[in-house]
Amino acid sequence: MQRAAALVRRGCSPRTPGPWGRSQSSAAAEASAVLKVRPERSPRERILTLESMNPQVKAVEYAVRGPIVLKAGEIELELQRGIKKPFTEVIRANIGDAQAMGQQPITFLRQVMALCTYPNLLNSPSFPEDAKKRARRILQACGGNSLGSYSASQGVNCIREDVAAYITRRDGGVPADPDNIYLTTGASDGISTILKILVSGGGKSRTGVMIPIPQYPLYSAVISELDAIQVNYYLDEENCWALNVNELRRAVREAKDHCDPKVLCIINPGNPTGQVQSRKCIEDVIHFAWEEKLFLLADEVYQDNVYSPDCRFHSFKKVLYEMGPEYSSNVELASFHSTSKGYMGECGYRGGYMEVINLHPEIKGQLVKLLSVRLCPPVSGQAAMDIVVNPPVPGEESFEQFRREKESVLGNLAKKAKLTEDLFNQVPGIHCNPLQGAMYAFPRIFIPAKAVEAAQAHKMAPDMFYCMKLLEETGICVVPGSGFGQREGTYHFRMTILPPVEKLKTVLQKVKDFHIKFLEKYA
Ligand SMILES: Cc1ncc(COP(=O)(O)O)c(C=O)c1O
Numbered sequence: 001m002q003r004a005a006a007l008v009r010r011g012c013s014p015r016t017p018g019p020w021g022r023s024q025s026s027a028a029a030e031a032s033a034v035l036k037v038r039p040e041r042s043p044r045e046r047i048l049t050l051e052s053m054n055p056q057v058k059a060v061e062y063a064v065r066g067p068i069v070l071k072a073g074e075i076e077l078e079l080q081r082g083i084k085k086p087f088t089e090v091i092r093a094n095i096g097d098a099q100a101m102g103q104q105p106i107t108f109l110r111q112v113m114a115l116c117t118y119p120n121l122l123n124s125p126s127f128p129e130d131a132k133k134r135a136r137r138i139l140q141a142c143g144g145n146s147l148g149s150y151s152a153s154q155g156v157n158c159i160r161e162d163v164a165a166y167i168t169r170r171d172g173g174v175p176a177d178p179d180n181i182y183l184t185t186g187a188s189d190g191i192s193t194i195l196k197i198l199v200s201g202g203g204k205s206r207t208g209v210m211i212p213i214p215q216y217p218l219y220s221a222v223i224s225e226l227d228a229i230q231v232n233y234y235l236d237e238e239n240c241w242a243l244n245v246n247e248l249r250r251a252v253r254e255a256k257d258h259c260d261p262k263v264l265c266i267i268n269p270g271n272p273t274g275q276v277q278s279r280k281c282i283e284d285v286i287h288f289a290w291e292e293k294l295f296l297l298a299d300e301v302y303q304d305n306v307y308s309p310d311c312r313f314h315s316f317k318k319v320l321y322e323m324g325p326e327y328s329s330n331v332e333l334a335s336f337h338s339t340s341k342g343y344m345g346e347c348g349y350r351g352g353y354m355e356v357i358n359l360h361p362e363i364k365g366q367l368v369k370l371l372s373v374r375l376c377p378p379v380s381g382q383a384a385m386d387i388v389v390n391p392p393v394p395g396e397e398s399f400e401q402f403r404r405e406k407e408s409v410l411g412n413l414a415k416k417a418k419l420t421e422d423l424f425n426q427v428p429g430i431h432c433n434p435l436q437g438a439m440y441a442f443p444r445i446f447i448p449a450k451a452v453e454a455a456q457a458h459k460m461a462p463d464m465f466y467c468m469k470l471l472e473e474t475g476i477c478v479v480p481g482s483g484f485g486q487r488e489g490t491y492h493f494r495m496t497i498l499p500p501v502e503k504l505k506t507v508l509q510k511v512k513d514f515h516i517k518f519l520e521k522y523a
Pocket residue numbers: 096185186187188189216218267271299301337338339340347351352
């Protein structure tokens with residue numbers, strides 16, 4: 001008994017007969033008897049409980065992978081077990097993960113990654129010379145010529161140089177300095193790191209962070225985690241989700257009563273709303289940030305995803321410089337890009353960068369210090385970022401194939417953006433603004449009063465109730481608008497346009513049929 005108890009205490013199981021000649025099973029039975037009485041004897045409670053945990057972490061919500069996605073997982077398991085449903089598969093249109101939706105990787109990017117990962121392939125005739133050249137350059141800049149080594153905390157030097165050269169080209173010659181480039185673990189890491197540095201103060205002087213509503217929920221999640229003050233500014237749904245500077249003025253004026261608004265976050269092109277900001281609007285925002293002494297965060301991860309023929313992507317950095325030295329030497333700006341979106345959709349590599357402008361030199365030191373605690377972003381992600389900013393150019397062996405693949409992905413996305421807008425707008429009780437860019441539709445849905453009551457009875461937000469029903473009846477997984485924020489009394493959902501065209505058509509038809517039935521049921 002004593003021995004069994006001791007073994008249990010040490011986390012061992014008694015396998016062989018002991019010196020007292022008792023059988024394994026009798027020792028196990030004794031051990032289990034000990035286990036049964038253990039709670040009474042234990043002098044210790046768990047240290048980490050829901051009550052004792054960090055309340056800021058508990059407050060974090062992230063709708064894109066929230067309850068609806070857990071439910072989708074349960075339904076998938078039920079389907080695997082042969083349980084009959086009115087559909088045969090779950091379609092995960094909840095997250096902007098292109099390759100999970102069947103998008104083919106860009107060949108050149110994967111070739112360079114394969115070469116960097118397994119350099120013996122550099123001797124293989126199956127790989128083009130331009131891919132080998134990129135891979136050799138990246139490997140030569142890595143410790144021990146290996147992707148498996150740590151890099152500098154700010155990122156591999158030559159990759160930061162390539163990022164700076166890309167930004168300079170993109171912005172028509174406005175110079176970028178590699179010293180201002182920080183390679184990150186996806187854009188998420190850059191955004192949360194810079195917010196971490198920005199948030200300070202207590203009470204009324206706690207940092208206020210202005211974010212668009214609807215927003216990408218990384219922002220509200222990081223703000224909760226840092227115990228900063230979220231300051232909402234509403235995008236104008238009646239005007240294609242445009243950003244209105246008067247609304248920024250209202251938001252900052254009201255926020256000054258209870259916090260110190262210090263940061264203004266912009267998502268352009270927008271997620272979940274898909275709007276692309278005009279140059280004039282960006283100028284107005286920069287002027288506003290200058291006037292109100294706000295640090296600008298420009299989330300530009302969808303910079304390659306612009307579909308409306310009358311829209312163009314303008315980077316905040318370029319517009320800032322074109323507005324003259326009063327702005328370009330004063331306004332503090334951090335902008336973000338990623339390997340996850342665009343035409344490559346390499347979310348899993350976790351590649352990203354951030355460019356900072358007008359950051360105080362001492363703060364740069366603090367930033368590197370903070371980044372160095374995590375050692376470095378994944379070097380494979382840095383390499384993927386390098387290929388995005390340094391793709392094949394005309395005259396190189398891989399250029400034609402690269403161009404074809406890139407245009408095919410972006411061309412398909414543009415078609416799907418229009419298809420989605422047109423189809424949603426044919427459904428009574430659904431209104432969808434044009435998807436000017438990014439990868440999502442965020443249609444407004446009419447939810448009848450009886451459905452709102454039914455949702456309340458289930459203790460659910462009305463749009464969560466709608467999305468749960470949609471999932472249960474059709475297998476389509478979308479995210480309720482309440483996870484992104486929306487004006488009181490309005491309801492939306494977010495759906496990606498990433499499924500292949502034919503599948504997307506089926507998805508849209510199913511949503512249409514579901515919506516019509518839903519309206520009838522709760523009329
Ligand atoms: C607007 C926006 N910013 C940032 C991110 C984070 O991207 P990642 O961390 O994969 O680069 C996303 C991802 O969907 C996004 O939509």
